[in-house]
Amino acid sequence: ENGHLLDVKTTTANIHDSKVGLMLLALLAASHPVIKKLLADRGYRGDLIELVRNTFGMNVEITLSGSSDGKFIPAKGRWVAERSISWLDNFRRLCRNYEDTLEVARQMVIIAGVAMLLNRLTAN
Template identity: 50%
Template structure:
């Protein structure tokens, strides 16, 4: 029994959303999910998964299978809507907040770049969250890709998710022609919010600070503190799984 294990109510919510095929199995799918959440939380290697879980090969097989089938996306979207409704909000968000986070590399075989501004060698996570800080979309690039260049691709990810976003709040790093390009192509209004008070030091900007809080939530999951993933797809899936775990804790 680990602190990362699913409670019965949480497991029933996952089963209701994903509707797994009922058949005889050697290992209960709940144990597979427990193993995946253990890896995301503790940051351990797949091959070092404790022996009380099913074999790491089987856990990794299901991880890749569910990732390719879009199960994590489906679960994330449904959980986010469920939690929003329980908070008295509409199921779908109309306002998103966009930002990026540079993450140091932890795997020397993965693609990486250098963010010259933050002096970080590794990758960048580009995310869009709602007003609660719940993840809507995520895209991973090498760290040297500028925010304004990645914004268009991230907007395309949003469009593919068929979400109800109308306005996206962003910081000064997204200024330029990209705002008009996103509006004409996808219909999203990119609202750039820049702090005008530089005399009195740092002050959190209303609504914009929410995405920074989301990044701090990521640090509670050791798998996200550095980039240990070989591919960008896997790096994105780990972010989604961490957010799924956070939303499950709110049920």
């Protein structure tokens, strides 16, 4: 809803998001059982939607990017996640893959998420 990180899963670049998405959803379902609705892009269509519904009791809504008369229209709700991910690029350690292990890369994303949250708290 507000773009805060709930959990992070890092993988090698040759694994598609939709393949690792199920692993991340298992983590989220265990740690945040109140989540019942997910917004996803077209990469998550197909059997994954039904599998997530049956396994975790979550509904996956596919949001489509749109345009009208050549003008960009942000996809409903998905812009929050896209914005938050783009904010992570402001952290130098995350703009390139400098880490030796996937776990260190995961921890760097978590540290950046905590820093963003602290910045929002101190701005108010």
